[in-house]
Structure formats: structure tokens, C-alpha cells
Amino acid sequence: ACSHRLWPEIENTVMEQVAMAKLGVGECGAGWQLFAEDGEMKMYRREEEMNGLVVDPLKAVHVVKGITGYELCHYFFSPQYRYDWETTLEHMVVVETISEDTIVFQQTHKRIWPASQRDAVFWSHMRKLSDDQDTEGPGLWAVVNKSTELPNYPANAGKCVRVYLTVCLLCQTLVNPPKNGGPVTREDISCKITYCSVVNPGGWAPASVLRAVYKREYPKFLKRFTAYVINQTKDKPITF
Numbered sequence: 001a002c003s004h005r006l007w008p009e010i011e012n013t014v015m016e017q018v019a020m021a022k023l024g025v026g027e028c029g030a031g032w033q034l035f036a037e038d039g040e041m042k043m044y045r046r047e048e049e050m051n052g053l054v055v056d057p058l059k060a061v062h063v064v065k066g067i068t069g070y071e072l073c074h075y076f077f078s079p080q081y082r083y084d085w086e087t088t089l090e091h092m093v094v095v096e097t098i099s100e101d102t103i104v105f106q107q108t109h110k111r112i113w114p115a116s117q118r119d120a121v122f123w124s125h126m127r128k129l130s131d132d133q134d135t136e137g138p139g140l141w142a143v144v145n146k147s148t149e150l151p152n153y154p155a156n157a158g159k160c161v162r163v164y165l166t167v168c169l170l171c172q173t174l175v176n177p178p179k180n181g182g183p184v185t186r187e188d189i190s191c192k193i194t195y196c197s198v199v200n201p202g203g204w205a206p207a208s209v210l211r212a213v214y215k216r217e218y219p220k221f222l223k224r225f226t227a228y229v230i231n232q233t234k235d236k237p238i239t240f
């Protein structure tokens, strides 16, 4: 994997995305506005346009009980589960399996009226990061997805408008050992999630339409995804 042509870009992007994900929403300047809240889940966005296109960066923070950062990243990264939780997915192709932790995908998302249908071509990389504070703990796990060009999947060649995305799912496992010194169970763990995404919608779509789509779809996506992982893992041994 270290010899692959994408490796330098993957390495740089992971470091950059994890550093940004670690920044609180207070720290990145006043720009972040809270636009959705549901229990522990808080979703922020910054209103940004790039030559007339809405590219609002999004940052969601959430704390989920009973699962680990590894488990969340595993179900987010692995292709075999994606149709179960990604409701807007119409079609997914694993274009290249670079290594067990690095895959290139082509995805077609369902058309969201009145915007035209979109597709995305991106590499996806999953990695354990050292948790600066406590080295021997369960640590941090991250999945980073970033659009890439593939000659066999030219942009805007068919019916879909190509989107350009950079996504980071950063998960920190919190363990609260039981007082009685017994084994750690799912009641004793939780996961602190930071989900960051910047999606350039590619072709033009009205700002009001895109912002309405994101406002509806992102909270739905994160709630559905975390509920899916809780359900998939509840009767399985904990994987850190």
C-alpha cells in the first residue's frame, strides 16, 4: 500500500482531516452555525460558496453508547454493509481494493429532486491513530474518503453530475471500567464521533435546494448509521 500512487495523497489528507476534526467548533472561528440537534448529536455548518456553488463544510459531533470507534469505522468503511445504512445510495462499485484498509469506490446517489442525480468516485482509507493523551488506550480510529479522478469513470460522462467530496469520520472510544473490577461490557463503553464533510456538488444547483437537502439528509444519515452499528454489534463481543 505504501508504494501505491495514491499513498502520499492519502497520508497527507488523513493527517490534515484528523487535525481539522479535532478542532472544536468554537476554535475554527465564529463561522460554525448549529443547524441540527438531536440528543447528543449536534450538526454545524459554515455557509461557503465557491464560484456560485454551495460547498458548505459540515461538522457533526455525537456521543453514542455501547459501541467502539473501531466498530463504527469498520461498518462505515466496509462496502458489504453500505446498502444497509446509506439510504441515498443507488449503486456502488468497488473499483479497486488497494489494501485491506484502502478501497476506491464509485457511487451513484439517488436523484434528490429538483437537483440532478450525482455520482462520486473516491478513495476510502481506515486507520488507527495514536491517541496523544493515553497511548495504551483503545485510541482513535478514522475513516477518510476523498474524491479522486479515474480514467475509467470520467466525470459527467453519463446521466450523473460528479460531486467532489472530502469526508472524515473520527471516533474516540471512551471506557468507564466497572467499579467491581469485572469485565468491561457494552454498558461501560461509548464512542465520541466527529464527522466532517465538504461536498462540492459539481454541477450547479440552487443554494436553497442544496442547503435543504443537506439539512434533511445529514441528520438522517448519521442517526440511521449509528443506530445500524448499535444494532449490528449489540449481541457481538466488543471489538476495540
Ligand SMILES: CCCc1ccc(-c2ccc(S(=O)(=O)CCO)cc2)cc1[C@H]1C[C@H]1c1ccccn1
Residues within 6 Å of the ligand: 086, 088, 107, 109, 110, 112, 115, 118, 120, 145, 163, 165, 167, 197, 199, 201, 205, 210, 213, 214, 217, 218, 221
Ligand atoms: C446534491 C448533493 C448530492 C450528494 C452528494 C454527496 C453525498 C454523500 C456522499 C458520500 C458520503 S460518505 O459520508 O462518504 C458515506 C459514503 O456514502 C456522504 C454524502 C450525498 C448527496 C446527497 C444524497 C444526499 C445526501 C446528503 C447528505 C448525506 C447523505 N445523502
